[in-house]
Amino acid sequence: DIVMTQSPLSLLVTPGEPASISCRSTQSLNSNGYDYLDWYLQKPGQSPQVLIYLGSSRASGVPDRISGSGSGTVFTLKISRVEAEDVGVYYCLQALQTPYTFGQGTKLEIK
Amino acid sequence: EVQLLQSKIEVKEPGESLRISCKTSGYNFASHWIAWVRQMPGKGLEWVGIISPRDSETRYGPPFQGRVTISADTSITTVYLHWGSLKASDTGIYYCVRSGMGGYNYDYWGQGTLVTASS
Numbered sequence: 001d002i003v004m005t006q007s008p009l010s011l012l013v014t015p016g017e018p019a020s021i022s023c024r025s026t027q028s029l030n031s032n033g034y035d036y037l038d039w040y041l042q043k044p045g046q047s048p049q050v051l052i053y054l055g056s057s058r059a060s061g062v063p064d065r066i067s068g069s070g071s072g073t074v075f076t077l078k079i080s081r082v083e084a085e086d087v088g089v090y091y092c093l094q095a096l097q098t099p100y101t102f103g104q105g106t107k108l109e110i111k
Numbered sequence: 112e113v114q115l116l117q118s119k120i121e122v123k124e125p126g127e128s129l130r131i132s133c134k135t136s137g138y139n140f141a142s143h144w145i146a147w148v149r150q151m152p153g154k155g156l157e158w159v160g161i162i163s164p165r166d167s168e169t170r171y172g173p174p175f176q177g178r179v180t181i182s183a184d185t186s187i188t189t190v191y192l193h194w195g196s197l198k199a200s201d202t203g204i205y206y207c208v209r210s211g212m213g214g215y216n217y218d219y220w221g222q223g224t225l226v227t228a229s230s
Contacts, residue, residue: 001173036214036215038215038216038217040156040217042156047206047220047221047222047223048148048156048206048217048220049220050216050217050218053211053215053216054215054216059216059218089155091155091156093156093158093217095214095215095216098161098170098172099158099160099170099171099172099173100146100158100161100172101158102155102156102157102158103155104155105155105156
């Protein structure tokens with residue numbers, strides 16, 4: 001099975017400052033020119049929601065200050081200017097092969 | 112409007128059987144795989160398994176293989192997650208999730224069913 005490792009596991013960010021989360025996989029997630037890596041945010045008390053799919057495609061309604069990049073085994077989620085609504089736990093998910101696997105989660109808090 | 116509706120809470124004793132449901136609406140049920148994702152208390156997300164409503168093909172994560180069964184009823188556009196014998200360690204929130212057409216992009220999530228297995 002593919003193992004997903006996120007870092008850091010927690011972030012404390014000042015509003016307006018940038019934030020970055022890394023996700024690494026134990027094998028390449030690239031197939032046919034696409035990277036099968038999604039990013040999700042679980043806000044407190046809510047179901048998770050998709051932010052990014054196929055490594056860098058922004059889901060509907062996601063602000064453009066949130067972006068995904070990377071390829072192969074190394075991926076990054078970036079928030080250019082953190083806002084209060086960004087608080088929660090961020091997860092990466094590999095969707096290349098079953099069983100799909102999530103990263104451990106990164107908790108983002110506001111200073 | 113796409114919706115995935117789940118019951119909120121299920122309380123059972125260890126050893127009992129349980130089936131939770133995910134009623135879908137607002138899209139072509141046969142066109143999207145449905146996954147189940149577990150979240151144990153205070154923990155992260157775990158992929159339980161997935162089903163194709165078109166032909167009932169299923170796949171399971173290793174910790175769940177043989178422990179749960181995923182099924183679908185196309186006549187009522189509903190997906191189920193079934194335990195034959197619950198353990199205390201099955202306690203957690205179970206989300207049903209619609210998968211995008213390519214298997215990625217879990218775009219619609221149910222509100223989650225809290226399953227508590229306790230004596």
